[in-house]
Amino acid sequence: MLQGDSVQELRELVERAGGGVTHDLPIINALGASVTAQQLEQIRSSPVISRLIDDLSMDMSEPLPPPDATACALGGALEAHLGSKTLEWAIHNLGEATDRLKSVKLSWPSGLGSELHAQLGEATLELSPATLDGEDRWQTTTDLADAEAGPQPGTRTQFSITFPA
Structure with missing residues (x-):
């Protein structure tokens, strides 16, 4: 479109x-x-x-160029879906192998509180405690364990954040 x-x-x-x-x-x-x-x-x-808005489901008559073997195959949708206390974002794996998120860095307004629940698909992400950044925002940067979830090759999964009420 x-x-x-x-x-x-x-x-x-x-x-x-x-x-x-x-x-x-x-x-x-x-x-x-x-x-x-x-x-x-x-x-x-x-x-x-x-x-x-690029519709990736279309049938393309020309093949895509081969992917860069050194590039990360994980990517995110162009738009996230926002609720009053939630955010959902589709993460896709365009590669041929399972790939995992290595880290997550999040920042959000202090009015939402310091606690949040983050999931990738069915897996709960264990995030580091949030700290205030001096601009009235909470932030956390977390290195994720190798066992954390990631979308399988050729699929997508939801990354979701929920703030307690």
């Missing part, structure tokens, strides 16, 4: 790149488009686009 000030300019951008428009969303100044990975790279930096 591409969003901007002008649906017509977005349409022209997609069509110039050789992609196809799949649906119009005029209420939010957006459109859906079907583009290859190469076409997406061509249009993604255009100033016409104010927001881009």
Whole structure:
């Protein structure tokens, strides 16, 4: 999905790149488009686009370039889901091997309190005690044990934080 000030300019951008428009969303100044990975790279930096949501579930006719073997295969979703006392964020493993989180660094407003519960999938993360950072925020940095959970290759899992009521 591409969003901007002008649906017509977005349409022209997609069509110039050789992609196809799949649906119009005029209420939010957006459109859906079907583009290859190469076409997406061509249009993604255009100033016409104010927001881009990449749907990784699409069937791409061109193969992705091979991953960098030295790069971490774990990544996070573009958006997190916020509740009044919760945060949920999808973590995915694009690699071919099981990978684990090695550390977690968190910071949050002092008004939420110093205690929190963190999980990765079904595994509870044992976090170091939080400290105030001088800017009225709690923070913790925790090195995780090798046994901590991580998404299996080609899957995603939820990282969730809950603050006690």
